[in-house]
Amino acid sequence: MYLSTTDYVQHKHAPGTPEANAFYAMMDNYFKRYHEAGTIVAITADHGMNAKTDAIGRPNILFLQDLLDARYGAQHTRVLLPITAPYVVHHGALGSYATVYLRDAVPQRDAIDFLTGMAGVEAVLTRTQASQRFELPEDRIGDPVVIAERLTVMGTSADKHDLSGLTVPLRSHGGVSEQKVPLIFNRKLASLDNPGRLRNFDIIDIALNQLA
Structure with a gap:
């Protein structure tokens, strides 16, 4: 099963802010339920995010x-x-x-x-x-x-x-x-056929074929 969310929260709220923390706490609760049910969970992003402002918050x-x-x-x-x-x-x-x-x-x-x-x-x-x-x-x-x-x-x-x-x-x-993104898995990697640089789209192959 492939699930996708929007990046609305990440555009509006920086990491560590109350709004961002509340969003990820909600997501973590869902991930926990999948994990406890025995599901393989793989998490990544399509891109990173940065503030695009000067020191006082005006857009650059x-x-x-x-x-x-x-x-x-x-x-x-x-x-x-x-x-x-x-x-x-x-x-x-x-x-x-x-x-x-x-x-x-x-x-x-x-x-x-x-x-x-x-x-x-x-x-x-x-x-x-x-x-x-x-x-x-x-x-x-x-x-x-x-x-x-x-x-x-x-x-x-x-x-x-x-x-x-x-x-x-x-x-x-x-x-x-904004190119660097996380690859997060809830199960141990058995092995990687190609241990070189991994990218976000590799997550499907890893989740399906390379998790113990």
């Missing part, structure tokens, strides 16, 4: 489309954010990964240098580099790909993001700083 946001439009003019670039969703009350459709499509008039090298020089940007990769590093289909991403550092998120244009629902300091994901 790079509105990439606005910045690119100011440099190259409107309609010469297009910024896409994979975190974009209709349910924005917990993250404002802001994340730490963005892909940019450049029209012919925009030199790729100049765009990469411009984006790399922005405060809050951790890395700017070409399409090929991003495809190899993140195992993405090269024909389905833009060029370049922008990764924000741990405390920064990216948006398209300021008027495209409704931040009225952000009643607590912004928390989001999408960068390399």
Whole structure:
């Protein structure tokens, strides 16, 4: 049986806060009941989460489309954010990964240098580099790909993001700083066929085939 929850609580409440503690206490009670019933339980996450604010809790946001439009003019670039969703009350459709499509008039090298020089940007990769590093289909991403550092998120244009629902300091994901996630099992691992780096999607094989 595969069960999935939303990440609403993690977006709204940092670890160790009363709200987060209450949520995990509830989940732990369910896990305990499964364990006591003899079930193999495997727990992981699809991504990590970080605060995306300055020292006093204000969001650190790079509105990439606005910045690119100011440099190259409107309609010469297009910024896409994979975190974009209709349910924005917990993250404002802001994340730490963005892909940019450049029209012919925009030199790729100049765009990469411009984006790399922005405060809050951790890395700017070409399409090929991003495809190899993140195992993405090269024909389905833009060029370049922008990764924000741990405390920064990216948006398209300021008027495209409704931040009225952000009643607590912004928390989001999408960068390399949110890649590490836990793999938790309630039974002993018998053996691992591949003892190298494990990733979250390995959890199904381990739970089904490698737990004692």
